[in-house]
Amino acid sequence: MVIKYVPYFPDPIEGQAILQNFNRTLKYKESGDIRKNLVRGMPLYEVENIESVGRSDSGNMVIRGECVSTCAYLKNKGIEVDLVYIDPPFASGADYAKTIYVRRNPRVAEVISKVKQELDDDEIKSFEEKMYGDVWDKEKYLNWMYENLIAIRSIMGETASIYVHIDWHIGHYVKILMDEIFGESNFINEIIWHYQSGGRPEDNYAKKHDTIYWYSKSSKYTFNSKDVGELRGDRKRNNMKRSIDENGKSYYSIMSNGKEYRYHDDEKITPDDVWDISHLQQQDPERVGYVTQKPEKLLERIICGSSNRGDIIADFFGGSGATASVASKNNRHFIHCDVGMNSIQITRDRLIEIEANFNIYEIKDGVNLYRNPIQTMDKIKSLIPGLINEDSVNEFWEGYFIDTKLGKVPIYVPNLMDSSSRILDEVLMSRILHYAIPELEFDVKKVVVYYIDITNKEEIEKFIKNDESNIIEIELRDLKDILDDVTIDDYVEYLIEVDKKKLIPDYLISINIFNSDRVQKKIDSFNLRSSQNNKKNDFKPIVLSESGLEMIEMISLDCTSLDGIWHSDSEIKIDNIGYTTFNGKATKKFWDGKITSEIRPLRMKIRNICGDESIIRLE
Ligand SMILES: C[S@@+](CC[C@H](N)C(=O)[O-])C[C@H]1O[C@@H](n2cnc3c(N)ncnc32)[C@H](O)[C@@H]1O
Incomplete structure (x- = not known):
């Protein structure tokens, strides 16, 4: 249940720019859902501190929850961050899965260790489990991204930077959103992360780069060129012929207007914006078993370049915890947020290995009822009694069940991955009454509306009763009730x-x-x-x-x-x-x-x- 709504914008000056954003966003989506959400504010939910590791006053946080609800929590606490790196789902059309390894039976393992038998990897049994989905309709994705970026901006300090890691699937559109949200004048650079892993097609150039957009909140931002400097001689593309100077140092030279300019190999220079950093190989010891894990080297350059010791570094799509790990190793504070339980556990274990101090929090935003939103959705669908999922009902409805007296009863289930439909409020109810029900192609006497979060049940029921155009029965059901019945503890x-x-x-x-x-x-x-x-x-x-x-x-x-x-x-x-x-x-x-x-x-x-x-x- 939402406790209150936290405004996205601190003062009217910012609000001015936002009006333009509304216009643009409305073009993306006529219904104005995003506008409604932005005007209402970020939903603040109850937050539970579930674990404390090491010193409890470190200020470091690992948060299980959605990006927007995490920002609401931080903003309500008055926490501002100095650097944000995000690597959100890319709208790549893929579903990401986790491989689950059945461990060895300890009794057998003991025997294996005694006879020092070679380990046969094939013997290790594994299966896969869905972790998160990255299949998006472009408009939905951009609306979702817009809300996330606005929420993130609202908790960035005045000199903070944001790095948004994206790729060819949707990157160009996201750049436009970022121009709106952060201002074109605050765009600092487009970084190309170039890597070599993966296959090479016959019919196209191999896609071997991701794009990282770097924006600042204002014209004042941190950049430590010395801390990320590269030795000139290490640059792969520098193939100039070398000479040795009087001190035995290697250099190359360029003649200009009759003058010789010498460039020594041991001089540190600012790296360029094309980064050749290798992707993690399958057997890389840095790997922690998270499919989309990014290499620490990449994060190291971003964090050391754009923040100082003691700063707060936040990653709202934290995954394997690469950002938190690098921040901690470089004496920065970290905030790791992710919706998936798997991300929180992997990050926790990874941070324990480097002896970091932190607290783990859980946001009660309803998305995390099961291991992650995608599995919660699957679970929900399998648990709704009598649900028939057929294309005969349009895509707004999850399906229907058959009642002997009432016939087909359509069922609405909120999409936990879509923030605009998660909270059942008067706007959503109005959409159900005036669009979704009239569009049904068969006669209905009743519909069932499941909700995960509701503004106020009594008021919504009153709203339905007072709607004179409605003549059918609408039953409201709490989704959490069906999930509560099925989780049997180990x-x-x-x-x-x-x-x-x-x-x-x-x-x-x-x-x-x-x-x-x-x-x-x-x-x-x-x-x-x-x-x-x-x-x-x-x-x-x-x-x-x-x-x-x-x-x-x-x-x-x-x-x-x-x-x-x-x-x-x-x-x-x-x-x-x-x-x-x-x-x-x-x-x-x-x-x-x-x-x-x-x-x-x-x-x-x-x-x-x-x-x-x-x-x-x-x-
Ligand atoms: C591409 S992965 C991030 C990988 C990460 N950079 C790393 O190095 O491991 C994207 C992550 O975003 C998380 N995610 C998806 N939707 C989210 C949301 N609304 N709020 C927070 N996290 C979300 C997923 O669970 C996933 O872990």
């Missing part, structure tokens, strides 16, 4: 032993049985699909052991408090191969099904391989 059987022989006793927890209904369902459907598609009949299904320990990705012990913010005092993470990372330090040891702690643990958190987390009180 089940664990464990044993706690205390080793009293030591001066300070060690607590040893052995996990004996772990069962995750959610993971099991994913595996069952993967097995079914794969066996149906397997023509050669040689498909080996994924079969889990009776103990189910292969479904565990991480265990964390909280020895500090029984409730509230999580403090991880001891944790073990099992990687795709089965090796463990203990309290952020990677080892080459297999997991033995146990976790220890020097302090008495009060709570245990177990993350399964799909990312769902369950907390068990150890009283």
Whole structure:
């Protein structure tokens, strides 16, 4: 539920420019949804601090929520950022998936380690899970982007810069939006990130670059040319013939008007705006298992070039946490935001490995009911009782169900990925009453409208009642109710032993049985699909052991408090191969099904391989 709306614009001077933006945006979309959203403000939701890692007063944040709701939260808190890098979905037409690796059974892993058998990668079983969708209608995308950029601008400090990473799919349109939002005079440069990875077609030049637009909030901005300077001699394109000077230094020279100009190889020069930085290779140790992960080298140049020590660097589409990681390594503060649970977990674990201090927050904006918006949408559709999803109803409606007395009952489901339809308000209700229902091509006596967030249920019901043109029944249903019924927590059987022989006793927890209904369902459907598609009949299904320990990705012990913010005092993470990372330090040891702690643990958190987390009180 929205607590209040936070204005996008701080003062009327900014509002002046925005009027033009409205005009342009209205051209993109006649209905004026964006205008409505901009006038209303950014929705501020309740925010929960769910975990604190290291020092709790670092100011560093990892936020699970949407870009706009995160900006509302920051603005309400009076937080301004000094540099923004975003790498939003590109409207590339692709769906991104995460590969989920079933871990080794600890008992088998022990045997493997004893006989020092070579690891056979094929033995590692994996399946895929949808992470986020990047399939967009161009207009929708630009409207969505517009709102995000306006929200981001509203929390940028006066001397802040923004780098927007985009590619050929939609980049040129985004540049126009940015000219409007930040002003053409604040456009500083267009950076071409040139890389070599990927295939090469026969019928076209290989597309090997992304574009990064750099704008500032005002004419004053930070640029540390020295910190990002390149040695002249390292430049790949510099193929001038070299000489050696009297001090033994290599240089090349140019004659102009009879004068010799010498250019030494060991001089630092400002890099140009075409950056040759290699993409991460498949086996690159920097890889953290996030498909769209960008290399730290790229972020290093942006962060070191456009911010100073102690500045706040924000990434509102943070993904694998590359920005947060580089910011932290270079003594900057960071704000990482993403809608996906997977991004938050990967970033958390990555930041723990570099010993960063930060807090994790969850914005209760309704988008994160399940692992990520796309999976929540899929889940919702599968849970609506009797839903028939057919093209016979136009695209506004999700489908219908059949009622013996009422016939076809159309069902409306908000799209969690589309901010303009997420909140059920009078404007959306009016659209349903005056456009969507009259456009239906069959007689209806009733429609069901699901909502994830509603301005005020009683007022909307009154609004429907007072609408004289409406003669059918409209039932409002809360989507969260159907999701609440289905999430069954994971089940664990464990044993706690205390080793009293030591001066300070060690607590040893052995996990004996772990069962995750959610993971099991994913595996069952993967097995079914794969066996149906397997023509050669040689498909080996994924079969889990009776103990189910292969479904565990991480265990964390909280020895500090029984409730509230999580403090991880001891944790073990099992990687795709089965090796463990203990309290952020990677080892080459297999997991033995146990976790220890020097302090008495009060709570245990177990993350399964799909990312769902369950907390068990150890009283
Ligand atoms: C291209 S990826 C970013 C990759 C990142 N730069 C990295 O190096 O890992 C885009 C990210 O945006 C997130 N995302 C999509 N829509 C979002 C929204 N409305 N608010 C916040 N994050 C969003 C996705 O979950 C995804 O992680």
